[in-house]
Amino acid sequence: MNKVVFCQASTDLIRPDNPCLDYYRQMYPKNDGYHMGEHFMEVPTWIAVISGMLPDEHYEKSLHVITDVQETIKYFHEQDEMTIVMFSVLEVNKRIVQEVIKDIPQAVMCGGYVHPDEVSDYAIWCDEVTDLIKYLPHVQVDAPPNYNLFKGWMKSIPRITLSEGCLHNCxxxxxxxxxxxxxxxxxYAQAMSFQGLEFELVYVNDKTYGQANNNLWLNSLFSVIREYNPAFQGFIVQTTVPMASMMLEAWIDMEVIRYIEVGVEVVDTEYLKRMRKPYNLKQLNKLMNKIRQYDIGFIPNIIFGLPDHDYKSTLYWLWWNADQISFINPYVLCQYEESKGQMFEGGGVNDTNENVVDKSWLSAEDINRTDYAMKQAFYMTGGE
Ligand code: SF4
Incomplete structure (x- = not known):
């Protein structure tokens, strides 16, 4: 039997002192169906996907949560050296992964969203999960996700994907x-794979829900899930302002969508243009007038970390619409090599780290303004 350990760093280790995490911890219990796990904000989907590809009859699989790097290194020195240890590496956890993998005796496999050179001295890098087939026996690339490692101990919001990609160009x-x-x-296979997990909502992973022709499948997927999980309330979708405005009545009629996340980002015409966001303020007002008429959760994504910006118009908009807002999704602007457009000069050490406000394009004054605006935004939308 092959042994695989999936390693995931605890959110508290990745985001120490991150005010967004505190905000989410305050807001999730106030919103029906939302659950914040002890270690993760949501089930790490990559683990379920790979676990599904490695058949139970050939693989003994386990999960290790990193809460302390030295403890993790010690843990792996006590484990079978023939075990394969897997990580998903992101900008926000790469330092933790680097520290662990250089000091453990097992073979390490990594994938994710950093340059492979970040880990390739100590790990095999997979560009895609399907690359596993090159290195491991019995891999079934088309198998559905397997959530067994998360069943029975954490309430969650699993993700379902109907489509990948987005036609817009932000x-x-x-x-x-x-x-x-x-x-x-x-x-359908994804929907069935959640069986046994404890959840009330499912997050639709499509980047702009409504673009793909299969978006109406949520109706039948609701019935599929409800049949084995009577506690299931419905779906969270993420989309754009114009799409939500155009489709809201149809989605309300479906009676299976409980929350809509919308990429508002910033309520400022100039910045919306610079970001190439596919909406204008008139469309946003129209959407808010519609949202007001229905009993549906509304979660605007808000971007912080903008230079020469006082956020006044965004804060005013949040204050004015606070009664319609379930909570906000706060983000700190990042700029990656793969970003569809370069908004700033960039090149700073924190420019790709979504947990750090101190970006190369922000002055000390900008950083203070961002910190202040974040606190105000949290407070206006129900945080402390
Ligand atoms: S940010 Fe823009 S381009 Fe990216 S997924 Fe959302 S709408 Fe599409």
């Missing part, structure tokens, strides 16, 4: 502009 975004729709069999 400057700060790295999502491919090619839209790829999944087949019904693939989506």
């Amino acid at each position: 400057a700060f975004c790295t999502i491919s502009r090619e839209l790829h729709e999944y087949t019904y069999d693939q989506v």
Whole structure:
């Protein structure tokens, strides 16, 4: 039997002192169906996906949560050296992964969203999960996700994907502009794989819900999930302002969507243009007038970390619409090599780290303004 350990760093280790995490911890309990796990904000989907590809009859799989790097290194020195240890490496956790993998005796496999050179001295790098087939036996690339490692101990919000990609071209975004729709069999298999997990909501991972032709499958997927999970309330979708405005009535009629996340980002015409966001303020007002008429959760994504910006118009908009807002998704602007447009000079050490406000394009005054605006935004939308 092959042994695999999936390693995931605890959110508290990745984001120490991050005010957004405190805000989420305050807001999740106030919103029906939202649950914040002890270690993760949500089930790490990459683990379920790879776990599904490694058949139970050939692989003994386990999960290790990193809460302390030295403890993790010690833990692996006590484990079988023939075990394979896997990580998903992101900008926000790469230092933790680097520290661990250089000091453990097991073979390490990594994938994720950093340059492979960040870990390649100590790990095999996989560009895609399907690369596993090159290195491991019995890999089934088309198998559905397997959530067994998360069953029975954490309440969660699993993710379902109907399509990948987004047709828009926002400057700060790295999502491919090619839209790829999944087949019904693939989506159905995902819905069935959640069986045994404790959840009330499912997050639809499509980047702009409504673009793909298969978006109405949520109706039948709701019935599929509800049949084995009577506590299931419905879906969270993420989309754009114009799409939500155009489709809201139809989505309300479906009666299966409980929350809509919308990429508002900043309520400022100039910045919306610079970001190439596909909406204008008139469309946003129209959407808010519609949202007001229905009982549906509304979660605007808000971007912080903008230079020469006082956030006044965004804060005013949040204050004015606070009664319609379930909570906000706060982000600190990042700029990656793969971003669809370069908004700033960039090149700073924290420019790709979403947990750090101190970006190369921000002055000390900008950073103070950002900190202040974040606190105000949290307070206006129900945080402390
Ligand atoms: S930010 Fe959203 S709407 Fe814009 S390109 Fe990315 S996924 Fe699409």
